[in-house]
Every structure is written in C-alpha cells, then in structure tokens.
Amino acid sequence: MSTTAVRPLRADAVRNRALVVDAARRLFAERGLDVTLHDVAEAAGVGVGTVYRRFPDKDALLAGLLADKFEALVDLAETAGRRPTGRDALRDYLLGAMELRASDRALSSAVLRAAPHTTETADLRATLQHLVDGIVDRARAENAVREGFTGDDVPAVTSMIGSIADRTREESPEAWRRYGLLVVDAVCPPEGAPGPLVGAPLPPPGATSCVVSPP
Amino acid sequence: MSTTAVRPLRADAVRNRALVVDAARRLFAERGLDVTLHDVAEAAGVGVGTVYRRFPDKDALLAGLLADKFEALVDLAETAGRRPTGRDALRDYLLGAMELRASDRALSSAVLRAAPHTTETADLRATLQHLVDGIVDRARAENAVREGFTGDDVPAVTSMIGSIADRTREESPEAWRRYGLLVVDAVCPPEGAPGPLVGAPLPPPGATSCVVSPP
Amino acid sequence: MSTTAVRPLRADAVRNRALVVDAARRLFAERGLDVTLHDVAEAAGVGVGTVYRRFPDKDALLAGLLADKFEALVDLAETAGRRPTGRDALRDYLLGAMELRASDRALSSAVLRAAPHTTETADLRATLQHLVDGIVDRARAENAVREGFTGDDVPAVTSMIGSIADRTREESPEAWRRYGLLVVDAVCPPEGAPGPLVGAPLPPPGATSCVVSPP
Amino acid sequence: MSTTAVRPLRADAVRNRALVVDAARRLFAERGLDVTLHDVAEAAGVGVGTVYRRFPDKDALLAGLLADKFEALVDLAETAGRRPTGRDALRDYLLGAMELRASDRALSSAVLRAAPHTTETADLRATLQHLVDGIVDRARAENAVREGFTGDDVPAVTSMIGSIADRTREESPEAWRRYGLLVVDAVCPPEGAPGPLVGAPLPPPGATSCVVSPP
DNA sequence: CATGAATGAGTCTTCATTCAT
DNA sequence: CATGAATGAAGACTCATTCAT
Numbered sequence: 069m070s071t072t073a074v075r076p077l078r079a080d081a082v083r084n085r086a087l088v089v090d091a092a093r094r095l096f097a098e099r100g101l102d103v104t105l106h107d108v109a110e111a112a113g114v115g116v117g118t119v120y121r122r123f124p125d126k127d128a129l130l131a132g133l134l135a136d137k138f139e140a141l142v143d144l145a146e147t148a149g150r151r152p153t154g155r156d157a158l159r160d161y162l163l164g165a166m167e168l169r170a171s172d173r174a175l176s177s178a179v180l181r182a183a184p185h186t187t188e189t190a191d192l193r194a195t196l197q198h199l200v201d202g203i204v205d206r207a208r209a210e211n212a213v214r215e216g217f218t219g220d221d222v223p224a225v226t227s228m229i230g231s232i233a234d235r236t237r238e239e240s241p242e243a244w245r246r247y248g249l250l251v252v253d254a255v256c257p258p259e260g261a262p263g264p265l266v267g268a269p270l271p272p273p274g275a276t277s278c279v280v281s282p283p
Numbered sequence: 284m285s286t287t288a289v290r291p292l293r294a295d296a297v298r299n300r301a302l303v304v305d306a307a308r309r310l311f312a313e314r315g316l317d318v319t320l321h322d323v324a325e326a327a328g329v330g331v332g333t334v335y336r337r338f339p340d341k342d343a344l345l346a347g348l349l350a351d352k353f354e355a356l357v358d359l360a361e362t363a364g365r366r367p368t369g370r371d372a373l374r375d376y377l378l379g380a381m382e383l384r385a386s387d388r389a390l391s392s393a394v395l396r397a398a399p400h401t402t403e404t405a406d407l408r409a410t411l412q413h414l415v416d417g418i419v420d421r422a423r424a425e426n427a428v429r430e431g432f433t434g435d436d437v438p439a440v441t442s443m444i445g446s447i448a449d450r451t452r453e454e455s456p457e458a459w460r461r462y463g464l465l466v467v468d469a470v471c472p473p474e475g476a477p478g479p480l481v482g483a484p485l486p487p488p489g490a491t492s493c494v495v496s497p498p
Numbered sequence: 499m500s501t502t503a504v505r506p507l508r509a510d511a512v513r514n515r516a517l518v519v520d521a522a523r524r525l526f527a528e529r530g531l532d533v534t535l536h537d538v539a540e541a542a543g544v545g546v547g548t549v550y551r552r553f554p555d556k557d558a559l560l561a562g563l564l565a566d567k568f569e570a571l572v573d574l575a576e577t578a579g580r581r582p583t584g585r586d587a588l589r590d591y592l593l594g595a596m597e598l599r600a601s602d603r604a605l606s607s608a609v610l611r612a613a614p615h616t617t618e619t620a621d622l623r624a625t626l627q628h629l630v631d632g633i634v635d636r637a638r639a640e641n642a643v644r645e646g647f648t649g650d651d652v653p654a655v656t657s658m659i660g661s662i663a664d665r666t667r668e669e670s671p672e673a674w675r676r677y678g679l680l681v682v683d684a685v686c687p688p689e690g691a692p693g694p695l696v697g698a699p700l701p702p703p704g705a706t707s708c709v710v711s712p713p
Numbered sequence: 714m715s716t717t718a719v720r721p722l723r724a725d726a727v728r729n730r731a732l733v734v735d736a737a738r739r740l741f742a743e744r745g746l747d748v749t750l751h752d753v754a755e756a757a758g759v760g761v762g763t764v765y766r767r768f769p770d771k772d773a774l775l776a777g778l779l780a781d782k783f784e785a786l787v788d789l790a791e792t793a794g795r796r797p798t799g800r801d802a803l804r805d806y807l808l809g810a811m812e813l814r815a816s817d818r819a820l821s822s823a824v825l826r827a828a829p830h831t832t833e834t835a836d837l838r839a840t841l842q843h844l845v846d847g848i849v850d851r852a853r854a855e856n857a858v859r860e861g862f863t864g865d866d867v868p869a870v871t872s873m874i875g876s877i878a879d880r881t882r883e884e885s886p887e888a889w890r891r892y893g894l895l896v897v898d899a900v901c902p903p904e905g906a907p908g909p910l911v912g913a914p915l916p917p918p919g920a921t922s923c924v925v926s927p928p
Numbered sequence: 929c930a931t932g933a934a935t936g937a938g939t940c941t942t943c944a945t946t947c948a949t
Numbered sequence: 950c951a952t953g954a955a956t957g958a959a960g961a962c963t964c965a966t967t968c969a970t
Contacts, residue, residue, distance in 0.1 A: 115952040220484030224462055231446030254469030269435030330935040545956040650914030661876030677869055684899030699865030760931040
C-alpha cells in the first residue's frame, strides 16, 4: 500500500539492474555492440546470470538502454520547447538529439535491430513524438521549417548524423557537428543567412592523418 | 575486378573469381557484413578454399568490392562532370553517389574498417577525389555551394545517407531519397527555391507498419 | 592440479576440471599433441566450452599437465633423496624420471614449446632443480658421477630417453629401459662393473616385425 | 641402348625432382614437418602438382629425403670403416651420424612415421646395417664396446641425440655434442679414461638465459 | 607433363544462452 | 535470488590432395 519497499529483495534487484544498465551503457557506448554480456556482467560486478534475470536477452538489455535515451530525449524536448520561438526550439532539439546520439555508439546499432522495442520504450516514444511534433508545428507556424518536413523526419536526420559520429568518435569526437549544423540549417534555417560550415571536413576514411581546420 | 592484374588469371579462375565477387556483393548487400565466407562460397557455387585463394581474408574480399564501387564512382564523376553547369554536375554526382551507396549495404560497414584499404583502392580514391574536387570547384565558382563545403565533405554526406538507406532498404528502398535531396539542397541549392521534400518521412524505427506517402 | 587455487572452485567445476585433465593426459599420452580440444572434451564427457573455460587455450592445458608432472618429479626427487648413498639416490631419480617421462607422450612435445611455462610450473621447476642439485652434489661427493655432469644436465638426459620411449611406446613400452640404463650408467656408474645391456635393441625404425630378446 | 637420355622429358623430370628434394630438405631442416607442400613447391620454383607427380604424398617426399640421409650415412660408414681400429671407426661413425641427424630437423619426425619407408630406403638401410654391423663387430673384437651393444642399437642412440639437437638447434646448435659424447663414451669408451663432459649443460627448457660453459 | 586452381574436412576459438549449485 | 559453470553452434582460416587447363 505504501511506496516503501515491503520486500527488500526488490531493492537489491533495483540496485543490480542499475549496475547492469550503467555498465552496459558505458561499455556499449565505448565499444559498440560487440561487447559480450560477460563483459557487461563483470563491469557491473555481478554474474552473467543476473544480467539475464533482469533482461531476457541482449536485445532486451539494449531496449533498456534505449528507454534511458528516450527519457533523455523527452527531457530535451521539454527544455527546448520552452524556447520563445519555434525556430530556436527546433534547432535546439535537433542539435541536442544529435549530441545525445553522438555520445553513444551502441544506439544506432540498437535502433537498427527489430527486437529492442518494448512497451516501456513504446510509451516513451509516443510522449516524445508528441512533444517533437509540437515543436515542429510551432516552427512551421513561424515559416521556419523546410516545406514538407514533419516530426516523423526528426529521427531520420538525427540517426544520419549519428552514423557520422560513430565513424569519427575516436579521432575527432566533435566532427559530426559540421554535418549536424548543415542538416539543421537545411531543415530549419537560422534567422539570418547561414554562415560557412563549422569545423573541418572529415579526413577521408582510410586516411591516417587528420586534416586541420581551414582558416 | 581490377585491370591491373600482374599475371592474367586462368580462364576458369577468372570465372570463379567473378562468381565469388558477384555472390559476395549480393550477400553483403542483402545481409550486411555478417555473412560468412562459407555462405559466399556456397552462393558462388565454389568451395571456401576458393574464396580464400582469391582473397586472403574477409577484409580483402571487402576491399575488392570496395574497389568495384570506387570504379563506379569514378565513372559517375566523369559522367557528371560533363554537365554544362557545375551546379548540375555536383547535384548529379551527389545523388548518384548516394544511389550507389544505397544499393549496397556492405559498403558503409566496409568503409568503417581500417583494413580493407589496399593500394588498389588508394589509387582509385585519389583519382576520384581529384574529379570530385574539380566538380565542387566548378560549382563554387558559380556560387552554387554552401560556403565552406569542400570535396572532402562529399564522402561524409554520402555515407550519412547510406546509413539511412541501410535502415530502410527492406521496407522502402527509396526512402533515402527524401533525405538525400534535403542534404543535396543544403550543400548545393537548386536553381529556384527548393520545393517541398519528396517522398514520405521514415516510419519511426520500431514501427512495423509502413507509412504511405501523403498526397 | 594445483594446491594454490586463489578461490576454491565449485564442486562440480572441480570435478569437471579433473575430468578434463584426466582425459587430456590420457589422450595426449596416447596420441601426442595432435589431439584436438574437441577430442579432449568428448573424452571428458563435457563440452568444448568447458575445456576453454578452464584453460584459455591448448598451451594452457599442456601447461596444466606439465605442472602435474613436475609435482610427480618433485615427489620422486624427495623419495630418491632418502636413499642412503648419493649414487643410489641419483640412479633412482634418473630412472624414475625417465619412467615418468616414458609414460606420457605429450610431455616432451610440451616441453619443446615456449608457451606452456607458467608461474605455477616455474615455481615447481625451481623446487625440483634444488632437490636434484642436492642429489647430484651428494653423488659427486662420493665420486659417483661423470666428471662435469651437473643438475642442469638431468632434464636433457631424461628427455633424450623420452624421445626413444615416444617411438616405441606402442610396440614395446619398456624398450627405453635398455638405453635409459646405458645413460644412467654413463652418468653415474653402478657400484661394480656395469653388466651387459638389458633388453633387446630396438627394432630398426620401419621394420614391422618385433625383434625378440637375445638369450 | 646408350646411357644418354632418349627422352628429354626424363631429364626435366630428374631436374625437377632434384629441385623439389633440395627445397624440401632445406625447408624441413629449418622449420620441421610443418612446412606445407605449397611452400616446398614455391621454394623449388615448381607447382604443387609437380611435387605430387614426383612423390605420391608428403610421406613419400619425406621418404625421399630419408633416402638421401641414408646415402650420407653409408658414405660415413665407409669412411669411418677405414680407420685402423674398430674403436675409432665406431666412435667416428656414431659422432658423424649424430652430426648428420643434428643438422636436420625433419629427420627425427620422419623416422617416427610409419609410412616413409620405401624399397629405395630399404635397400640403403640393408647396406648401411651391414656396414655398421661390421664396425661394431670390429670394435667388439677389440673389447671396445659396452657388453650387449649391437649394430641394431646404433639408430636408437643416434636418434636420442637427435631429439636433443631438435630442441636446441636455434639457440646453441652444438649443444647436443655434450650428450652425444656422453653416449658415445658409454657405448665405446675412449682409449684412456674419459675426461669431463664437453660444453655446458642445456639451459633448462623454458629458461631464457643461456648458461655459460664452466671453467 | 607442368601448373596452380579447387576442394572441403578439420582446427582453434568465441559467445549467447541455459541451468545446477 | 545470485552466481558462474556448462553448453555447443558457428565463424575464420589452413592445408593435404585432386584435377581441369
């Protein structure tokens, strides 16, 4: 009846789940989807069995992380939504979402998989979509959006940038911004004329040297 | 695969090599990098050993496919370069490159890896880069390019779209065009004002139903 | 296998580890280093994975077996060391070591490899060397040793005989004794004059018939 | 009718066979039995098929090398047999045979296998055995041989030393002499009292440092 | 005859997942 | 409930041997 835990075991479970999720987030972000669940378990300081008790399989674990990300996106959408203009709100949200996506290597891979979508994420998705639609609608009302662009396009442009980030995370973790801004400008142009691209082009894949920023 | 063979392969070897390459291209395009070389061999109708005879390892095979793609890109750049205006040339090339990239799932993954870059691909890359730089320069001379954009940015924007294509190849193989055009417009705006986005937003990842194009 | 386990293995793990070690010892002894770990696993009645769980790779497994043998040698050296004369102690040890070595085909091969020497075996080696040096020193004090022979020569003469045993284990498992005694006599002559060689010459390699002992 | 080759093909064949045998001898001696027949073929400058045309399989090739060695041993036995005393003849032969054996890593491995004995080697073996028996008999007549030792024991003691040589070829290619002489002295003592062992004990297997010779 | 292309069984090793303790 | 031991299906790669050119 009360909200205090009647069964202490539940508390342990919660703690363990958190440990696993934290470890998984860290490892997946660092090393991508190739981490084994043994690695996750070890990093979390629990046995593999415990991981499997909390998450039926690897995909479920990814879904859990995904849920976390959706929460962060919801927060972001709420914050961005408070900007006075729709344009700023949309630009803030897009860049913020790209940033989140860029900070986590596993996310794109996870998104590609069919399985990881649970009811938990479904609910969060719905909430998020609603908020984002609102933001896009406001910006459109200000004539600040490329014609035809809708809230449903947002994940696509975000994940596009994520793929760039995945490729460059090691050498220049901020390289994605150049293309992120390009896309944001294309979707929702800034107030004045867009300036030159920021940052430097990506070193062509396979090149070992890093190109320096042009003057 | 290459015109620079040191010694002409025997007739049957050539045929088998082609079989392997074709099978590999098809399987990699369909199923990504996870295909085993056994699968490739089987699809090609040869033994695994034959695959390993032609390509020391999996990466070498990917490098071979990559070389093919680079050749196609070089062709594309040459064709596009013949357009009267730099603007058209650049837009043609970008869309064409996206198209090529979209048609082959393995390509992006291969590009991410360090190994598959051989001298063969390196040479092709250099040629390609030269052609593309020329195209971008022409377009810039016409003031048709987003300020700051260079030839080195081309692979990045192409691969960005490729990642979209990878996600949607199954359900709607042309979905990438919506975002491809968005990006092309951002890099090199069309003559008049850009119209509305083409196609429909992506079905949000995880959704099972396929959204139909709005009227 | 070792008394220095950092953390006691679970009961079933201990049992399985023993099964693996036993099977490995048997198979390696019978068929040399060419047994696969699948064979070992099957003979032990466990899955391959279990073998790999206990021993990171094949060399580690060999190192484990080696450790066992070193323990046996240490025991032997202790027992032999209790003989009243250094001469008897040394002769006992040499023959005993040859006997151990002759009973296990994998041992020589394992010794040839660089990898299988772990800290565990290193410690045992040190102990063993100390004991053997003591025995040799005692025998030398009695003037019972070939001039120049040291404790460091012991492994060499033992392995020499082992190579003979490897070749003859199938047809006449005791054939090595003839040469073992020859060498022991050379290193540490018996009290009186050495008698005739024991046993019969080896059937020349390649001969199919087995030579019988001369009267 | 004449001894000049009527069929030039035969000449080619002989040349190729020699190329293969030379390459094989070199590679097997250097790297042991693990060399592939591709390596042999390449080193010989011929195709694999040619190797298989000359030698039905790997074992047959080894048998061929073995035949070479037997020829060398026959030469050696003839030379040694010319020494005035049986003692010197036997000691010469034993040491010489050990030397031959020590110079070739593949030999011991080959001897262990059942297959490689062909009629060619069988004949050579017989010749050799006859010569060696003669040498041993002469030495025995001089009372210069350990009682019970026969010509049939010669291969055993030689191969014993070979196993030592195999283990030490890399680091100290002459290390086997210490034990070779020990065994020769045991079989056929020198005129006076045997002096101290020559050379230094083997570094215990697994040790990285090389023990220096005692004063 | 020589060549080297093709074969495919066999080797080692990894890892997602299950289940006894 | 937590643990980590056990499982075994793959996967990448090798190489002795055969056979088409």
